[in-house]
Amino acid sequence: MSKFKIPYGRQSIEQEDIDAVIKTLQSDFLTQGPKVLEFEQKFADYVEAKYAVAVNNATSGLHLSVLALGLKKGERVITTPITFAASANCVRFAGGEVWFADIDPETYLLDLNSVRELIESKPKGFFKGLIPVDFAGLPVNLESFKDLADEHDLWIIEDACHAPGGYFINSKGGRNRCGNGSYADLAVFSFHPVKHIACGEGGMITTNSEELYKKLLLLRTHGITKDDMSEDHGGWFYEMQELGFNYRLTDMQSALGITQLAKNEDGVIRRNKIADTYKIAFGNKVKFQFLPKDSYNAHHLFVIECENRKGLYEFLRAHDVYAQIHYIPVHMLPYYKKIGYEGANLAHAEKYYDSCISLPMYPTLTEEEQEFVIDKVLSFVHG
Ligand SMILES: *Cc1c(COP(=O)(O)O)cnc(C)c1O
Secondary structure, eight states: OOSOOEESOOOOOOHHHHHHHHHHHTSSOSBSSHHHHHHHHHHHHHHTOSEEEEESOHHHHHHHHHHHTTOOTTOEEEEOSSSOTHHHHHHHHTTOEEEEOOBOTTTOSBOHHHHHHHHHTSOTTSEEEEEOBOGGGOOOOHHHHHHHHHHTTOEEEEEOTTOTTOEEEOTTSOEEETTOOSSOSEEEEEOOTTSSSOOSSOEEEEESOHHHHHHHHHHHBTTEESSSOSOOOSTTOOEEOSOOOBOOOBHHHHHHHHHHHHTHHHHHHHHHHHHHHHHHHHTTTSEEOOOOTTEEOOOSOEEEEOTTHHHHHHHHHHTTEEOBOOOOOGGGSHHHHHTOOOOSOOHHHHHHHHHEEEEOOOTTOOHHHHHHHHHHHHHHHHO
16 A cells, blocks of 8 residues: 555535535525526636536537537537547437547547548538547647538537636637637536536536527527517416427536636646646656647646556556546447447557556645656656
């Protein structure tokens, strides 16, 4: 036993978070009250988008996103194989077909050229949309994806679950926050405890489109509304206009989301400090995720590659360091294997999976703990 027990990620809940939840429990609203709206407005401001819709988790957010964009049975969408399964599953929820393009072997992000090749290998109109993922917290350059999407009449959902606080600088020199809606139609965030902002469960969809915003609100609550009705029988009256869901976030969770969001900027700064420390220690001895010029990584994860990855994983566990693997490529999961996969060559994704490992990365990771992790990694890699 070592003196540390270090997970790859963890939430930080302080007294002010606890107080905010207790206060909401003592208020008139437990769900869909003022805290939901406050959280939505603060979140939209933070990512610099016009609208935000809180949902009960990011998977629901992705589901509502494909529905709001009108995805129908049999329609095809391209995403990355190196992501959590939900990025692809949302297409399946709507009866759509998932196609995978390969990743860039240095940034680990969906590779624009691989997406272009896949699109151009098919007739016009074959694909409906793209779901790029800001993997590990590194923002996808959506400006170039948007050009490609416009050429082929595709929508874009940015899966920004790893990236609140990340940004890239666009070709005009402007800061483009993940989820700001400048280039993507919709963006989705997660508030699972292992992500930046912990609500227990929770998610947020951001957009600059008023039309999509209204559709999302409708679909979040059963498709029921009291606005824009075709009839009105009196004060009690409502209409169910679409087949919607109950994907609402509670006021308790929103209260927690508000206090957590307020700490995110500092949390991301701390994550970047930790990343810099890893990078300086590893130098060119260990390969880590490449940071393109003009990008700010929100660092949900810190991913390195190691030839004997399984050996390193077990060696670290033996020292109570619980590194993780992100991710098993989605097309290799039994469900996706079973429904058959045909598409681009995913050699980079598969090679990446053979060597990737995510080291501990969270704001409360101490310098002493991080030194311990670095020491163990280097002693394994160099004996
Ligand atoms: C966590 C995650 C999701 C799903 O988030 P939930 O809130 O757990 O539903 C989707 N996509 C990515 C990339 C994620 O990391």
